[in-house]
Amino acid sequence: MHTPDRVNYRCEVDAAPFVLRLYVGDRLVLQSSDREGDGGPAPGAFRRGGVWHYVTGVVAEDRDHHGMTLRCATTDPTVQMLATISYLPDGLRVRWEPADGLPCERIGDAYDLASSGHWYGHGYHEPQWWPLDNGQVRHDPFLCNNVQSPIWLTSGGAGIVVPTEELLAVSLNADGDGLFRVAMADVTAFEYLVLVDDTIVDLFARLLRVVGLPARVPPKEVFAKPIYSTWTQYPRDLTQQKVLAFAHAIVDSDLPAGILEIDEKYQPSFGEIAFDPVTFPDPAGLLAELRALGFAATLWTSPFINTDSPAFAELAAMGGLVKDRRTGLPGLLTWWAGEAGLLDVTSPAGERWYADKLRAMADLGFVGFKFDGGDGKYTPAHARYFVPQRPQGFANRYLEFIATHFPDYAESRTAWMAQREGLITREGGKDSVWGLDNGLHALVTQALTQAILGYPYLICDMVPGRVQTRFPDAPLPTDELFVRWTEASAFTPILQFSYGPWHYAPETLAVVRAYAHLHGALGEYLYAAAEEAHRAGTPIVRPLFFHDPADPITYIVDDAFLLGPDLLVAPVVTEGAATRDVYLPAGAWRDAWTGDAYTGPLKRHAHPAPCPGIPLFLREDAAWTETLAAALTPRLRDIPRGAIAS
Numbered sequence: 001m002h003t004p005d006r007v008n009y010r011c012e013v014d015a016a017p018f019v020l021r022l023y024v025g026d027r028l029v030l031q032s033s034d035r036e037g038d039g040g041p042a043p044g045a046f047r048r049g050g051v052w053h054y055v056t057g058v059v060a061e062d063r064d065h066h067g068m069t070l071r072c073a074t075t076d077p078t079v080q081m082l083a084t085i086s087y088l089p090d091g092l093r094v095r096w097e098p099a100d101g102l103p104c105e106r107i108g109d110a111y112d113l114a115s116s117g118h119w120y121g122h123g124y125h126e127p128q129w130w131p132l133d134n135g136q137v138r139h140d141p142f143l144c145n146n147v148q149s150p151i152w153l154t155s156g157g158a159g160i161v162v163p164t165e166e167l168l169a170v171s172l173n174a175d176g177d178g179l180f181r182v183a184m185a186d187v188t189a190f191e192y193l194v195l196v197d198d199t200i201v202d203l204f205a206r207l208l209r210v211v212g213l214p215a216r217v218p219p220k221e222v223f224a225k226p227i228y229s230t231w232t233q234y235p236r237d238l239t240q241q242k243v244l245a246f247a248h249a250i251v252d253s254d255l256p257a258g259i260l261e262i263d264e265k266y267q268p269s270f271g272e273i274a275f276d277p278v279t280f281p282d283p284a285g286l287l288a289e290l291r292a293l294g295f296a297a298t299l300w301t302s303p304f305i306n307t308d309s310p311a312f313a314e315l316a317a318m319g320g321l322v323k324d325r326r327t328g329l330p331g332l333l334t335w336w337a338g339e340a341g342l343l344d345v346t347s348p349a350g351e352r353w354y355a356d357k358l359r360a361m362a363d364l365g366f367v368g369f370k371f372d373g374g375d376g377k378y379t380p381a382h383a384r385y386f387v388p389q390r391p392q393g394f395a396n397r398y399l400e401f402i403a404t405h406f407p408d409y410a411e412s413r414t415a416w417m418a419q420r421e422g423l424i425t426r427e428g429g430k431d432s433v434w435g436l437d438n439g440l441h442a443l444v445t446q447a448l449t450q451a452i453l454g455y456p457y458l459i460c461d462m463v464p465g466r467v468q469t470r471f472p473d474a475p476l477p478t479d480e481l482f483v484r485w486t487e488a489s490a491f492t493p494i495l496q497f498s499y500g501p502w503h504y505a506p507e508t509l510a511v512v513r514a515y516a517h518l519h520g521a522l523g524e525y526l527y528a529a530a531e532e533a534h535r536a537g538t539p540i541v542r543p544l545f546f547h548d549p550a551d552p553i554t555y556i557v558d559d560a561f562l563l564g565p566d567l568l569v570a571p572v573v574t575e576g577a578a579t580r581d582v583y584l585p586a587g588a589w590r591d592a593w594t595g596d597a598y599t600g601p602l603k604r605h606a607h608p609a610p611c612p613g614i615p616l617f618l619r620e621d622a623a624w625t626e627t628l629a630a631a632l633t634p635r636l637r638d639i640p641r642g643a644i645a646s
Contacts, residue, residue, distance in 0.1 A: 006089040009196045013085075016057030018043050018072060020085070021115075022092070022158060024196050030158035031115035033179055044072055044081045044096050045183065047106040055081050067092075071099065090206045091158075091196045097189035106169065107190035108183025113173060117155035118555045119180065120200075120452045120543075122170065123148025124428045127435070128442035130449065130558040131155070132172050140169035141185065144376030144395045144416045146428030149453045151207065152180065155545070155555045159195040159203050161210055163417065165390035185391075199549035204452065208537040211454045212420030217527075217534045218457050219408055221296070222424065222494050224523025225258030226516055227411075227459070228295075229370070232467040232498040236265045236337075239279040240286050246500070247293050253502045253509060255516050257294030259409070261370055264300050270337050271309030273301060273357035287365035298409055299366045301358065302373035303343035303398060304335050312341055320350030322394075323384045331380025335373070342379060342394070345401040347386035355405045368409020374398040375414050392416055399423060411459060419454035422534065424494065427458070432465035432477040432485075434575050436558075439465070440485055441573035445558050447492060451539035457530065458541055462498035463489050463512075479508040480575065480611055483644050487614040488571035490515040491563050493526055493540045507643050511612045514639045521631040522563075525624055529564035540564060548585045551601060557583050566622040567592075570607075570615040578642070579606040580615065588620035592632050593641070610642030 012021045014034075020043065022030040032043045044055035053076040060071040067086040074081055079098055086093040096107050113119060118131035122139075124146035129135035132152075142150070150162035150170075160182070162168060167185040174181070184190040193210065197203040228250055234242050247260055268276045275283045290297050305312045305321065315321045316330050321341040324331040330341040344350040358369060374395045383389075389397065399418040402410050411424045427446045433439035443460045450458055464477040464485040477485070482504055489495050501512040529540040538546075542562040544554035560570040560582065568589065570582045584600035591598070593616065598604070609615050616632070618625050 007196050018055045018057055024157055028115055029156045029196055031112050033110040033112055043109050045108045046104045048104055092194040095189055095191040103188050106183040106185055110179050110181045113178050113180055116158050119152055119154050121152040127437040128445040130445035136174050137172040138174045142168040142170045144392055146413055147415045147425050147450050149417055151453055153200055153203055153452055155200055157197050157199055157203055162192040165392040167391040201546055201549045213537050214422030214534050215420055216422040217530050218424050220527050223526040224520045227259045227261055227496040229261040229263050229462050229498040231263035232469055233500055235469045238266055247290055247295055249500055249502055251293055255513055256520055259298055260290055260295040261298045269306055269309035271305035271311040296367045298368045298370055299361055300370045304340040304373055305343055306338050306340045318349040320344055320347050320353050322380055325382050325384035331383050333378055333380045335378050344386050345397050369406055371402050371412045424457045425455045427461045430461045430465040432467050447541045448543050451541045456533035456539045459494045459496050460489050460492045462496045467499045479504050479644050483511050483612050484572050486512045486515045487612055490519040491569040495519045518635040521635055525564055544585055551585050553583055554585055566619040566624040567628055568617040572609045578610050580609045581605050582607045582615050589617040590620055592616035592618055593636055611644040612639050613641040
């Protein structure tokens, strides 16, 4: 991706009421809120003593070619706010701070959503809206939970980036207010970047200059061979015999061997990185048998050290746990498996302990690790790290540890601002349901969201979702949902299964098998797209506006995407649907199932989409068209379209 060094933009400020407007050429791309209120929805808002105040107007200014410093009156007659707006080649640096230099409980800013078109970014949310302004977002505090980043890009060509590990509060269209609001907690100044360019695609290229390109490409194998996690098949009820039974069932079902992921709980207690000698009497023999069956193996791990684990006392004695700054003792947190301390990866002792334990597992024969946890919401209250950290710092330090010691095959569910590490990032666990509220549809919109945040190496969680691990009384996924989940996931960068398709009808197993082998046939194409992400930052899963950013319809499509440059994928995310509308952007397209030709822009109403039968379109006369056709056509012929009843 390429974008010029400098953008033709201009910044205007109205003195009273305070309003900042940003233009690219003559086109308005961003405007701050001009509404008065309780302080929350206004520029330069600050809170002291539990009371919000906000800027009312500019009383003095100092301007030069580098920017402007504005002294502003506020609704508190004793406090003025300083706004320092610095001109950058690709936008602005905005800084709000009280003129008295004293700390505030919150300092924030607010923008009108409509001034910038549609909004994207932010990260994991339930429901997973795309674009964000289709719904409402409210995170106070905005604690890292799965993949989230303080980044928001707009269809108008403006973006807001808060490159910080401080604690934020964010809302977008909360209660339908039409505003984007962001504030920082417990600071004397709040600073952020506003990036601008002609299109959101150019804007994304500028974002990569801030967050960095991925430092590496994952191993080629992960783009062609499925990952099989034991999690939903045997949640916390795992034995060596069950792992082997899982592997044999995969092979006996004629599914392609790949990477077998031994998930929790293989250890005697959470926190130990060792096999329970009762349930796993011969780990070396287990790995040898897995290799003989054609599997590489990875192992689940997390930084949570349960208080009943021998590792807790061991790490506490060596200073390897995050401490409670009030007591100096290990700080405690509650996670999904009990009460625990947090491994302090900033401590030399904690880092060495964790690296040595994992290296011993690598020496045993594991090719890599599934790193779980690291979320900002799972940190002890009043945390004190060996190396002082800001409130959101742990997730970044955890991923830096992973990238330093075990980057190959490393899979993480959590990320804040760690795009440059180039690790595989897995979507947050999806429930085995259909909708945007953490179901199959959210699998698509979360993939698009992680792409626009700069995380290209994507696992869309496991097929077919978490099954009954979150809601034990939920019904098992139907054959239809299993097939639709497989269809969508087969056309993403990395395919991951967990619940065995051999539990379903023979027709369902046959379809799942065919899609798993089809995904493998896309391996060269996917790896080439991964190398492009490393080289230029272009995501592998791409919103349709990456094809034609001038087309306004591409900004509202939330159930289709480009996989690499030349394959358009339109999953079915509605129960019982046998058709769906498909939007083809500008250019010539070929239906991968039938060979029918279409010319876009074109909306295909009620396009055939039987189960199975995911709509797929090849971009004609492109670099990969014929290679893709050769990979897809014979394998699609093996899939009986419409064989699965809803």
